[in-house]
Amino acid sequence: MFGWGEAGKRHPLNSVHQPGERPSREQAARRNAPRSRSTRPAQVVEIEGYSVTLLRKPIRNAYLRIKGPDGHLEISAPLKMPSAEIAALVSRRRAWIEMWRARYNSNLLEGKSIDTRHWSEERKKAAREVLDERLARLLPHWTLIIGKRPTAIRYRLMSSRWGSCTVNTGIIRLNLVLGELDEDLTELIIVHEITHLWVSGHGKEFRERMQAYLPDWQERRHRLDEHQLF
Numbered sequence: 125m126f127g128w129g130e131a132g133k134r135h136p137l138n139s140v141h142q143p144g145e146r147p148s149r150e151q152a153a154r155r156n157a158p159r160s161r162s163t164r165p166a167q168v169v170e171i172e173g174y175s176v177t178l179l180r181k182p183i184r185n186a187y188l189r190i191k192g193p194d195g196h197l198e199i200s201a202p203l204k205m206p207s208a209e210i211a212a213l214v215s216r217r218r219a220w221i222e223m224w225r226a227r228y229n230s231n232l233l234e235g236k237s238i239d240t241r242h243w244s245e246e247r248k249k250a251a252r253e254v255l256d257e258r259l260a261r262l263l264p265h266w267t268l269i270i271g272k273r274p275t276a277i278r279y280r281l282m283s284s285r286w287g288s289c290t291v292n293t294g295i296i297r298l299n300l301v302l303g304e305l306d307e308d309l310t311e312l313i314i315v316h317e318i319t320h321l322w323v324s325g326h327g328k329e330f331r332e333r334m335q336a337y338l339p340d341w342q343e344r345r346h347r348l349d350e351h352q353l354f
């Protein structure tokens with residue numbers, strides 16, 4: 125997953141469905157249970173001076189996310205987690221929250237913040253056409269070099285990730301926004317996601333492969349990270 129989650133932008137490109145993420149039998153049973161019994165309605169509460177949307181769910185750990193252009197906080201917390209522990213989580217993440225908000229504001233001034241809401245059909249079509257044209261050149265090249273081929277490439281307008289790869293099905297999803305950015309950033313995501321067909325995480329082997337395929341991948345990634353999606 126590539127999300128502005130608890131992990132912030134630690135792995136903005138990461139979108140592989142890890143084997144460990146598969147629901148256990150217990151989780152699957154919970155998921156199939158009537159929602160009303162397990163998940164409570166969202167509440168907006170004040171925590172540590174922030175307005176926070178609090179979701180109580182049958183989960184083991186609490187997660188803090190920053191949502192939307194205004195940096196609104198959303199917390200998913202286990203059903204019985206005491207409020208004091210939730211407040212402590214917010215308190216621990218205060219620097220990160222402030223950094224994100226400051227970064228968002230400066231990106232907004234620099235025009236690097238990209239609103240993925242309300243795209244017109246024309247805008248989507250234009251981005252799709254750019255990506256189609258790029259992929260027609262990039263895919264044959266990179267599938268040959270990397271030695272893996274996705275079964276399908278799909279486009280989707282996303283506010284939380286640039287791409288994803290479902291290893292089981294071999295399907296790669298690309299954020300339509302890439303069609304509005306430089307081509308070498310589309311290439312970065314293509315190479316990143318195809319590489320996941322060999323390696324699922326972002327560990328040593330993954331980084332070594334990226335380094336071999338695209339020696340300037342880190343620089344490209346930093347440039348991509350300057351664009352804040354919402």
Ligand SMILES: [Zn+2]
Pocket residue numbers: 137138139140316320325326
């Ligand atoms: Zn990844």
